[in-house]
Amino acid sequence: xxxxxxxxxxxxxxxxxxxxxxxxxxxxxxxxxxxxxxxxxxxxxxxxxxxxxxxxxxxxxxxxxxxxxxxxxxxxxxxxxxxxxxxxxxxxxxxxxxxxxxxxxxxxxxxxxxxxxxxxxxxxxxxxxxxxxxxxxxxxxxxxxxxxxxxxxxxxxxxxxxxxxxxxxxxxxxxxxxxxxxxxxxxxxxxxxxxxxxxxxxxxxxxxxxxxxxxxxxxxxxxxxxxxxxxxxxxxxxxxxxxxxxxxxxxxxxxxxxxxxxxxxxxxx
Ligand SMILES: [Zn+2]
Numbered sequence: 001x002x003x004x005x006x007x008x009x010x011x012x013x014x015x016x017x018x019x020x021x022x023x024x025x026x027x028x029x030x031x032x033x034x035x036x037x038x039x040x041x042x043x044x045x046x047x048x049x050x051x052x053x054x055x056x057x058x059x060x061x062x063x064x065x066x067x068x069x070x071x072x073x074x075x076x077x078x079x080x081x082x083x084x085x086x087x088x089x090x091x092x093x094x095x096x097x098x099x100x101x102x103x104x105x106x107x108x109x110x111x112x113x114x115x116x117x118x119x120x121x122x123x124x125x126x127x128x129x130x131x132x133x134x135x136x137x138x139x140x141x142x143x144x145x146x147x148x149x150x151x152x153x154x155x156x157x158x159x160x161x162x163x164x165x166x167x168x169x170x171x172x173x174x175x176x177x178x179x180x181x182x183x184x185x186x187x188x189x190x191x192x193x194x195x196x197x198x199x200x201x202x203x204x205x206x207x208x209x210x211x212x213x214x215x216x217x218x219x220x221x222x223x224x225x226x227x228x229x230x231x232x233x234x235x236x237x238x239x240x241x242x243x244x245x246x247x248x249x250x251x252x253x254x255x256x257x258x259x260x261x262x263x264x265x266x267x268x269x
């Protein structure tokens with residue numbers, strides 16, 4: 001089936017993801033810096049060689065900590081989108097904290113000359129008000145939910161449901177959802193960690209099998225499908241993994257897929 005689109009997205013978390021954990025140690029922070037020092041240049045080289053445009057979700061904390069690396073993403077013509085300021089899980093924030101963090105990150109991107117079109121939650125989780133904030137701030141799209149897989153849709157705001165009461169649907173949001181999933185997230189497969197414990201360590205052949213099969217199913221069964229792959233420079237940047245990403249890109253391109261940023265896809269809906 002024709003018209004498949006692949007969106008390569010990179011969450012450039014750098015130090016912020018480690019600072020958001022309870023156990024902040026210098027060695028863990030240095031794992032985050034690997035994303036800036038090695039991951040971003042390696043990804044930009046790969047994207048440039050294949051002539052692909054991608055989306056980078058960059059927390060305000062990363063923009064300010066690694067300005068040269070952030071500039072190199074912009075200079076290469078990629079989309080930069082909103083990924084909070086401090087990478088705190090919004091589901092654990094009170095409303096004022098979440099709003100302040102979102103506005104601070106927006107201001108950092110504006111100083112960079114970026115008017116962000118998209119938002120991705122730093123934890124792939126939401127508070128009860130996150131989607132309202134996304135709409136209020138005027139984003140064109142969100143990419144945090146797993147309600148669908150290959151089809152952009154309008155998420156609902158204001159659902160009511162509990163263990164005792166069945167679902168009462170809220171209204172449709174004014175922005176698009178470009179769904180992501182953990183199966184297409186490199187962190188889940190690859191990133192080992194002590195605390196909080198993450199098994200990680202998957203061989204790239206295993207992940208390539210999943211990603212390729214996701215693309216092939218979509219390409220065969222869903223007309224105009226959009227496959228959103230979520231990666232992190234500090235994870236996918238390792239040699240054995242970036243080689244896998246290139247194999248995946250070549251597979252999708254060989255099947256006739258087009259590659260686009262999430263912003264481009266949302267703007268054309
Ligand atoms: Zn992140």
